[in-house]
Amino acid sequence: MSSLTSRQQQVLDYLRTHIERHGVPPSTHELMAAFGWRSPNAVTKHLQALTDKGLISARAHKARSLRVLPSGGGEATAPRLQVAATNDDAVWLPLVGRVAAGEPILADARIERQIAVDRWLFRPQPDFLLRVQGDSMIDDGILDGDLIAGKTTPEAEHGQTVIARVGEGITIKRLYHRGQTVRLLPRNPAYATIAPDPHEDFAIEGVYCGLLRPGDGH
The missing domain is CATH 2.10.109.10 (Umud Fragment, subunit A)
Structure with missing residues (x-):
């Protein structure tokens, strides 16, 4: 697995924290607000990068369908709550x-x-x-x-x-x-x-x- 950029690591950490606290992944708009992005394309870009590196899986890279994979992020632990990709x-x-x-x-x-x-x-x-x-x-x-x-x-x-x-x-x-x-x-x-x-x-x-x-x- 290739190394993460600092922003990719921040996004991955945010996904984990949000799922642990709320039981669901953040929405596209929540990700945009958290990182100051003005376009949903930035969300798609970062989710695609994390998917390509085997850290998350998502249905068509939509934020609400994603789950953090257990091996994601090296030594960091996986979220305790994960959303089933087939059942919201x-x-x-x-x-x-x-x-x-x-x-x-x-x-x-x-x-x-x-x-x-x-x-x-x-x-x-x-x-x-x-x-x-x-x-x-x-x-x-x-x-x-x-x-x-x-x-x-x-x-x-x-x-x-x-x-x-x-x-x-x-x-x-x-x-x-x-x-x-x-x-x-x-x-x-x-x-x-x-x-x-x-x-x-x-x-x-x-x-x-x-x-x-x-x-x-x-």
């Missing part, structure tokens, strides 16, 4: 496998596959899917084997269902946060509340957006 109402979400201690939840090595879902299915729009293990959240209708959709964030409000890192693993629980007190509450009386030890690895990785159930076509 779909987004591709990475299904995260087992997460090792200290590893980012979206580490490339832990992504099992991408799953296309209707972009209007969840609010807020999620960044990933995670398979539920166990029945600690059954009173909230979250069952063993479900795929929950999560929005990546290090912060959450009291009462939200969160995806949290505790010690060696990832867990899904209700967040209790009052003053300096933080607890992770199960929604099954057979399970105990988790009180994170200040000396162990603990972090909010994301908030719950909804779920998909095996048998629903996934």
Whole structure:
């Protein structure tokens, strides 16, 4: 792959950032405004150049149909959300496998596959899917084997269902946060509340957006 010009790298970075933040690629007019271009031809020219270098794919080089390819941009990571080229109402979400201690939840090595879902299915729009293990959240209708959709964030409000890192693993629980007190509450009386030890690895990785159930076509 040939090297990028500085402007081509800026365009590629902008595409990634826009997709990560909004779940869709920028429109032609948004690209024109972002880079001060006066003509759609400039958009076409830059999308063509990135396509020729194997960094993006697009239908007739239209901005809204493009997706950034996983190998695009060398060491930079691919966007978490991609628009299906054949369905403008779909987004591709990475299904995260087992997460090792200290590893980012979206580490490339832990992504099992991408799953296309209707972009209007969840609010807020999620960044990933995670398979539920166990029945600690059954009173909230979250069952063993479900795929929950999560929005990546290090912060959450009291009462939200969160995806949290505790010690060696990832867990899904209700967040209790009052003053300096933080607890992770199960929604099954057979399970105990988790009180994170200040000396162990603990972090909010994301908030719950909804779920998909095996048998629903996934």
